[in-house]
Amino acid sequence: MGTYVLTYDVGTSGVKTCLYHLTDLITLVASALFSYELSILDNGGAEQDPADWWNAMQHTTKQVLQDSLIPADQIGGISFCAQMQGMILVDREGQPIRKAMSYMDTRAAKEHREGIMHGMKIAGVNVFKLARSLAITRAVPASVKDPVWKYTWVKRNEPELFRKVYKWLDVKEYLLYKCTGEFVMTEDSAYATLLYDSRKGRKTFSKQMCKMFGVEINHFPRVIKSTEQVGTLSTQAAAELGLSVGTPVFGGGGDAALIGVGAGAVAEGDTHIYLGTSGWVSTVVNRQLIDTTNMIASIVGAIPDRYHYFCELETAGKCLEWVKNHLALDEIGIYLEKKQISETQETMYRSLYDYMMHAIKDVPAGSNGVIFTPWLHGNRCPFEDSNARGLFFNISIDTGKTELIHAVLEGICYHLRWQLESQDRKIKTSKTIRFVGGGALAPLTCQILADILGREIETVESPQNAGAIGAALVTAVGLGMIPSIHEAKSLVTVQATYKPNPRNKATYDIYFEVFKSLYSRNKKAFGILNNLSSRPDVFHASL
Structure with a gap:
């Protein structure tokens, strides 16, 4: 008969709730x-x-139950896949003391500079703190966006609120508390604080790390595995969600941990690429590695004794959202008003993104000379710079909207290639790459990615739901339905394959070298415009 499970995919723009029936299929x-x-x-x-987030969960839970006609008492388990490295500080009653600080938050520049960048440095980081961090966590909080600097910012700038702090939670952990009344943190979320000692025999928050960065270790909750049952749905949570009291709730994981599971990329050496609001390249490895030059670390995931060698692109699909809103608006307005669009075309375009992909499908590789850089909110890897921004480079009098939109797709893929090649310096990435996220829905994007990378690209069914599928698999392990997360390899199957076009690859090889040069050539200008411009005296002195 199988089991029904409910998964919540909590992103930066919304909650997607999925109801799955688990048998020998998902x-x-x-x-x-x-x-x-x-x-x-x-x-x-x-x-x-x-x-x-909680309001979105209430709406979507009731909607899927209504649409499916599945009674609430038939839901066998609940789990989450969520955005990571958020900062939710709560009091003893589990109430947030302030709004949640997103992983995109960059306001703690002063705390970051004083906390990690002062003194003798290697790769821009204090030598002593770098060595201590690498020895204990095999990572270092070198980015202004890392959670410890958000914590320090609240401590310095909002002391009255900070005195109320009882626990430091991530996004998923806050929702687990809302469901069960339990304060916990899964191993991947704990590691993402960069204060967690994940070495064998340790598996605990490090007193040394917390002392070095001014964090009160008692602010952290207990740590559990992703497949572990946190508790059961409380009376209040069940009433608000429209579910049954006592429904088992499992730890789940962050998006970086579970999307690879939902892609079926769980064996050592498996590489997957994700293109959602953010993007990344991730490869499963058997030990913790770090590349401080390229800002790559091996993060803890949901798979025991395996790690994800991980490169993040802060704004990936967000660039497509930007180009849709600000460049494609005229054409999309025509589509929305159903003007000059035949009935055949109306059924062809299932979404605004489909229409946009159709409009640019005939633009040649290289977008007629235009290159876009996808750093709309700074960048983390292979360089860390919160001041970096997007560029349209080499626009001519003949450049039109279609070339600009096409260049945005290529720019995202160029950056993913840069990250993939950075990984290849220390490990061997897979020859065939699983591609998931909303970006994998468009065949045009899949083919451009294959051409730019020069690799075979595989997509799976419902690639936009990879995180939710990963959460469902974690729940299946927790319920004892499958023995381990490694079963994802056989349960998640390939839907389509894209092979690189040699002619396009030759063009992209040339453009890629130009793309990489754009950051180094504009680094100083980014700093002036996006940092010093707030200080007119320093701005004019720099000029």
């Missing part, structure tokens, strides 16, 4: 999406209201 029964806002502040802050 079958999507119903899904629903509810959106919310991410507030970008003038000081570099990026915040969300945790109440919005």
Whole structure:
């Protein structure tokens, strides 16, 4: 008969709730999406209201139950896949003391500079703190976006609120508390604080690391595995969600941990690429590696004794959202109003993105000379610079919207190639790469990625739901339905394969070298415009 499980995919723009029927297959029964806002502040802050996440869960849970006609008492388990490296500080009652600080938050520049960059440095980081961090966690909080600097920022700038802090939670952990009343953190979320000693025989938050960075270790909750049952749905949570009291709730994981599981990329050496709001390249490895030059670390995931050698691109699909809103708006407006669009075309374009992909499908490789850099909110890897921004380079009098939109797709893929080649310096990435996320829905994007990388690209069924599928597999392990997460290899099958076009690859090889040069040639200008411009005296002195 199988079991029904409910998974919540909590992103930066909304919650997608999926109801799966687990047998010897993973079958999507119903899904629903509810959106919310991410507030970008003038000081570099990026915040969300945790109440919005819970409100979205309530709406989508009721919607999938209504659409599926599955009774609530038939739901065998609940789990999560969520955005990571958020900062939700709560009091003893589990109430947030302030809005959640997103992984995109960059306001803690002063705390970051004083906390890790002062003194004798290697790769821009204090030598002593670098050595201590690498010895204990095999990573270092070298990015202004790392959670410890958000914590330090609140401690310095909001002392009255900070005195109320009882626990430091990530996004998923806050929602686990709302469901069960239990304060926990899964291993991947704990590691993402960069204060967790993940070495064999340790598996605990490091007192040394917390002392070095001024963090109160008692602010952390207990750590559990992704497949572990946190507790059961409380009476209040069940009433608000429309589910049954006592429904088992499992730890789940962050998106970086579970999307690879949902892609079926779980064996050592498997590489997957994700293109959602953010993007990344991730390869499964058997030991913790770090490349401080290229800002790559091996993060803890949901698979025991395996790690993800991980490169993140802060704004990937977000660039496509930007180009849709600001460049394609005229054409999309025509589509929305159903003007000059035949009935055949109306059924052809299932979404605005489909229409946009159709409009640019005939643009040649290289976008007629235009290159775009996808750093709309700074960058982490292979270089760390919160001041980096997007560029359209080499626009001519003949350049049109279609070339610009096409260049955005290529720019994202160029950067993913840069990350893949950075990984190849220390490990062997897979010859065939699984591609998931909303970006993998468009055949044009898949082919461009194959051409730019020069690798075979595989997609799976419902690639936009890879995180939710990963959460369903974690729940299946927790319920004892499958022996381990490694079963994902056989349960998640290939839907389509894309092979690189040699002619396009030759063009992209030339453009790629130019793409990489654009950051080094504009680094100083980025710093002046996006940092010093807030200080007129320093701005004019720099000029």
